[in-house]
Amino acid sequence: MLKYILKRLIVFIPTLIIISLLAFVISINAPGDPVERLSKSANKEGTASEQSSATKKVKQEIRKRLGLDLPIFYLSLGTLADPDTLYKVEDKAQQDNLLKLTRQYGNWEAVQNYYIALNEALEVTSKLNTDEIYQSISTFTLEEKMMDDSSYTDTIYSSSYSKNQINEAKNNTNFDILSLLESYNQEIIESKLLDIEKRYAENSFLAPSQEKFESVKTAFNYLKENASSWKTYVPKIIWYGNNQYHRWLFGDGGERKGVLRGDFGISYIDNQPVSAKIWKKFTVSFVFIFLSIVLSYLVSIPIGIYSAYKKNSGFDKGSSVLLFILYSMPSFFIGTLLLYMFANPDMYVWFPESGFQDPATFSEDWGMFKKIAHHWPYMVLPLITYTYSSFAFLSRIMRVGMIDVMGQDFIRTARAKGLGEKKVVLKHALRNSLLPIITVFANVFPVAIGGSVIIEVIFSLPGMGLETFNAILNYDYPMIVSIFTISGFLTVVGYLVADILYAVVDPRISYS
Amino acid sequence: MSDNKKTQKEKDFSFRKYAWKQFKKNKPSIISFYILILLVVVALSAHFIANDQPLFAKYRGKTFYPAFQTYFNSAKVDSTINPNTGNWEKLQFDITDWKQLELESVVWAPIPYSPEKPDRYNREYVSPSAVQYYKNPEGKRVVAPGKFRHHLGTDAIGRDVASGLIHGTKVSLLVGIISMGIASIIGITLGALAGFFGDKNLVATRFRYYMTILGVILGFFYGFIARSLSITEGFNNGIGSGLLQLAISLILLVGVTLLLNMFGKLKLPGFLGKDTNVPVDSIVSRSIEILNSMPRLLLIITISAIMKERSLTILMVIIGITSWTGIARFTRAEFLKIRELEYLQAAKALGYSNRRTMVKHALPNGLAPVFVSIAFGIASAILIESGLSFLGIGVPDEAVTWGSLLSLGRQEFEAWWLVMFPGAAIFITITVYNLIGEGLRDALDPKLKQ
Numbered sequence: 008m009l010k011y012i013l014k015r016l017i018v019f020i021p022t023l024i025i026i027s028l029l030a031f032v033i034s035i036n037a038p039g040d041p042v043e044r045l046s047k048s049a050n051k052e053g054t055a056s057e058q059s060s061a062t063k064k065v066k067q068e069i070r071k072r073l074g075l076d077l078p079i080f081y082l083s084l085g086t087l088a089d090p091d092t093l094y095k096v097e098d099k100a101q102q103d104n105l106l107k108l109t110r111q112y113g114n115w116e117a118v119q120n121y122y123i124a125l126n127e128a129l130e131v132t133s134k135l136n137t138d139e140i141y142q143s144i145s146t147f148t149l150e151e152k153m154m155d156d157s158s159y160t161d162t163i164y165s166s167s168y169s170k171n172q173i174n175e176a177k178n179n180t181n182f183d184i185l186s187l188l189e190s191y192n193q194e195i196i197e198s199k200l201l202d203i204e205k206r207y208a209e210n211s212f213l214a215p216s217q218e219k220f221e222s223v224k225t226a227f228n229y230l231k232e233n234a235s236s237w238k239t240y241v242p243k244i245i246w247y248g249n250n251q252y253h254r255w256l257f258g259d260g261g262e263r264k265g266v267l268r269g270d271f272g273i274s275y276i277d278n279q280p281v282s283a284k285i286w287k288k289f290t291v292s293f294v295f296i297f298l299s300i301v302l303s304y305l306v307s308i309p310i311g312i313y314s315a316y317k318k319n320s321g322f323d324k325g326s327s328v329l330l331f332i333l334y335s336m337p338s339f340f341i342g343t344l345l346l347y348m349f350a351n352p353d354m355y356v357w358f359p360e361s362g363f364q365d366p367a368t369f370s371e372d373w374g375m376f377k378k379i380a381h382h383w384p385y386m387v388l389p390l391i392t393y394t395y396s397s398f399a400f401l402s403r404i405m406r407v408g409m410i411d412v413m414g415q416d417f418i419r420t421a422r423a424k425g426l427g428e429k430k431v432v433l434k435h436a437l438r439n440s441l442l443p444i445i446t447v448f449a450n451v452f453p454v455a456i457g458g459s460v461i462i463e464v465i466f467s468l469p470g471m472g473l474e475t476f477n478a479i480l481n482y483d484y485p486m487i488v489s490i491f492t493i494s495g496f497l498t499v500v501g502y503l504v505a506d507i508l509y510a511v512v513d514p515r516i517s518y519s
Numbered sequence: 520m521s522d523n524k525k526t527q528k529e530k531d532f533s534f535r536k537y538a539w540k541q542f543k544k545n546k547p548s549i550i551s552f553y554i555l556i557l558l559v560v561v562a563l564s565a566h567f568i569a570n571d572q573p574l575f576a577k578y579r580g581k582t583f584y585p586a587f588q589t590y591f592n593s594a595k596v597d598s599t600i601n602p603n604t605g606n607w608e609k610l611q612f613d614i615t616d617w618k619q620l621e622l623e624s625v626v627w628a629p630i631p632y633s634p635e636k637p638d639r640y641n642r643e644y645v646s647p648s649a650v651q652y653y654k655n656p657e658g659k660r661v662v663a664p665g666k667f668r669h670h671l672g673t674d675a676i677g678r679d680v681a682s683g684l685i686h687g688t689k690v691s692l693l694v695g696i697i698s699m700g701i702a703s704i705i706g707i708t709l710g711a712l713a714g715f716f717g718d719k720n721l722v723a724t725r726f727r728y729y730m731t732i733l734g735v736i737l738g739f740f741y742g743f744i745a746r747s748l749s750i751t752e753g754f755n756n757g758i759g760s761g762l763l764q765l766a767i768s769l770i771l772l773v774g775v776t777l778l779l780n781m782f783g784k785l786k787l788p789g790f791l792g793k794d795t796n797v798p799v800d801s802i803v804s805r806s807i808e809i810l811n812s813m814p815r816l817l818l819i820i821t822i823s824a825i826m827k828e829r830s831l832t833i834l835m836v837i838i839g840i841t842s843w844t845g846i847a848r849f850t851r852a853e854f855l856k857i858r859e860l861e862y863l864q865a866a867k868a869l870g871y872s873n874r875r876t877m878v879k880h881a882l883p884n885g886l887a888p889v890f891v892s893i894a895f896g897i898a899s900a901i902l903i904e905s906g907l908s909f910l911g912i913g914v915p916d917e918a919v920t921w922g923s924l925l926s927l928g929r930q931e932f933e934a935w936w937l938v939m940f941p942g943a944a945i946f947i948t949i950t951v952y953n954l955i956g957e958g959l960r961d962a963l964d965p966k967l968k969q
Binding site for chain 2: 021022025026029033037084085086107110111191192239240242331332334335336337339340343344346347351353460461464465475476479480482487490491494495498499
């Protein structure tokens with residue numbers, strides 16, 4: 008037995024690794040850049056350029072702290088043209104685009120040069136100052152202007168371009184370069200380059216930045232001419248010793264300790280440790296799941312036994328139909344109906360509509376009974392919703408299993424021996440029909456961590472389901488990866504526990 | 520049994536006929552089956568049952584069939600001469616409000632409202648029994664005549680609930696059938712391979728084994744890494760072209776794998792030429808275990824949340840590729856059983872190829888229990904779709920589905936019709952599929968043959 012358990016535990020490891028990796032891959036492909044989001048809350052004072060350099064620094068720090076400046080996994084399969092160090096590029100959108108360009112032209116050197124030239128051009132154009140340009144291209148004139156009752160002199164600049172025109176030309180150029188940084192289609196790039204060239208020809212005042220633009224053009228032409236597309240058809244495998252997954256598992260040797268030592272990272276939403284967050288929410292969900300499982304077992308096992316014992320009786324037929332109807336009811340329908348009936352000012356207001364406690368009156372210092380007394384009205388409706396479907400499901404399983412067992416020879420033998428009906432049913436038959444019920448029990452924990460999304464959203468319960476739902480909507484990936492890994496772990500453990508319980512209930516099953 | 524004494528009846532015996540007879544005996548299941556056919560008919564003719572364009576209309580001496588014309592050509596533009604002025608008047612079928620025209624004669628659809636078009640005279644949750652208004656062709660706002668009543672009420676912006684339910688049928692049935700279609704293709708293939716070959720029955724030379732693994736990696740490279748640009752561009756141009764590019768990539772993956780597999784047939788001496796077992800069963804069983812250890816609803820929500828575009832097609836594909844494990848398990852168990860039966864041994868003894876034995880002999884006999892699993896799978900796929908629409912994930916905002924109607928009811932408790940009717944529709948469809956599944960199980964299970 009012990010050997011069997013050990014063997015199963017060893018099989019866990021690859022399963023868990025693959026689950027966490029899958030979750031990791033999903034999170035990497037998610038839209039949005041967490042660094043952007045986290046840096047938005049950073050400092051917002053100072054001039055524009057100061058601010059931008061400050062944000063840049065903050066972003067770098069965040070990237071480093073989250074480990075996003077590392078490659079994703081130990082191995083990466085790419086084309087021969089792919090650079091080894093792409094992950095070092097800071098902006099996620101630019102990183103994507105660089106990869107696309109490289110996969111198109113197959114020449115990393117040339118792509119890199121083109122990008123450097125683009126970035127330099129962007130820097131120069133964004134430094135252009137409208138006022139300075141305006142002053143440099145205009146001629147001073149002093150004009151006397153007559154107003155109604157007073158006269159004053161004013162300096163008027165006269166120029167062939169108005170300030171608005173200059174601003175527009177400058178901003179358009181800037182915008183075009185920015186969009187060049189994110190385009191990979193050759194036709195689009197060429198048409199944009201033409202646009203910018205035309206603008207330079209029309210607006211001579213942009214000249215200070217033209218030199219850089221020319222170098223962008225040369226770099227792009229060089230890229231076109233020196234494309235080596237054959238490289239994109241040759242596979243290459245790159246090995247990275249230090250990567251995000253490694254860090255997630257083992258920690259970075261400093262602040263983060265890694266999953267293996269119980270540290271699931273920090274949430275992108277509020278910078279809180281994920282494990283603390285999950286634990287807090289897990290207890291709420293667990294209370295519901297546990298109570299509902301206990302309730303449904305308490306009700307469904309007797310119903311299952313009785314209807315199997317009195318097969319084809321009125322009770323059996325009636326309960327079968329009722330259970331079937333309950334089983335086919337979607338939980339969000341039942342939940343909404345319950346709210347409509349019992350938490351609706353137009354019908355009955357027996358229970359509160361949502362939440363788990365009243366923040367105005369609830370106090371942490373209360374004794375346990377007072378807390379329970381406070382919580383229970385909040386729990387009735389969600390508990391019914393949690394329970395009814397599993398209760399219908401369990402009774403049906405119990406009934407089928409019981410009918411199966413009741414028809415077997417050893418039951419007839421027990422009766423022939425002269426045992427009382429009570430003993431035959433409750434001792435001989437029941438124990439043997441428990442196997443399928445155990446399978447369901449194995450799923451309690453994983454369901455607690457993820458399966459209750461819809462119910463918790465309907466009743467706004469602050470549990471795992473709602474937390475997960477919010478994490479998904481906000482792309483909070485450390486949270487999602489952790490939830491997947493934990494529920495995967497619990498499911499596998501659940502299966503193992505079920506297998507061991509099988510052997511306990513049925514001595515014929517042995518794993519040695 | 521001696522052959523020449525077979526009666527006509529025994530000769531005609533086929534399992535299919537027998538199962539159908541058994542199925543017909545099961546009253547709830549056969550009723551469900553007829554309800555399902557009715558639902559399919561409703562879904563197919565939804566455009567003509569609930570439409571704000573009339574089926575037939577005569578306007579200024581010219582006859583139109585707007586509902587039919589928009590069905591076959593959605594951008595149909597037609598014109599007519601106004602006899603009063605003698606001018607040409609353009610009628611744009613898709614945007615004309617036919618209720619405001621002075622039509623000479625007209626045949627309306629049974630429900631003269633389209634699901635996504637608001638009726639501005641009946642906004643703010645009009646109950647089925649409340650006073651409803653209607654603007655007649657003379658431009659007067661009157662109490663709606665029976666034909667133009669919203670029999671199941673309206674939502675906040677005046678969309679007809681009955682019409683939404685009729686068109687929602689299409690969505691639900693499509694989701695169920697397509698996602699389970701995808702799931703069955705994956706599940707039956709993998710389950711059949713795992714059950715038929717097990718861990719020991721597929722023997723290949725080491726060289727061929729390694730070449731096939733290399734083929735999968737290379738195929739993945741050429742299909743999805745070298746072509747990553749084409750796939751992204753495809754999805755930028757629309758879901759259709761994106762899925763097409765994805766299909767090309769899949770074909771490339773299979774093609775490269777097969778090519779290297781063929782190449783692996785080369786006879787080599789030494790270590791590489793020796794035979795080895797391919798652990799098909801272990802690979803499939805492990806993947807089933809892994810997929811089963813992930814919370815399925817969460818997985819579907821997460822994947823649909825990271826998709827840039829929300830569309831029903833993508834949702835169906837996601838549900839399909841995450842729901843095949845049950846089917847694979849059933850197929851595998853059935854094939855494990857069949858593998859040991861005499862007729863398969865006979866096929867093997869006759870020297871039939873593995874492929875022929877599997878496809879022609881094992882598959883037709885092994886599929887029966889899988890249908891049960893597919894029927895239950897469709898029920899749960901519909902449940903997942905309506906659950907996701909209820910949460911507002913994965914389904915486009917403008918799409919009217921049963922789940923999205925129900926979630927509108929959750930926001931406004933006064934509107935009980937927004938809760939009851941969609942809820943009942945979901946419940947009926949799921950019950951129908953579950954009952955059919957039960958009936959199939961009873962009809963196909965040899966244990967119950969009495």
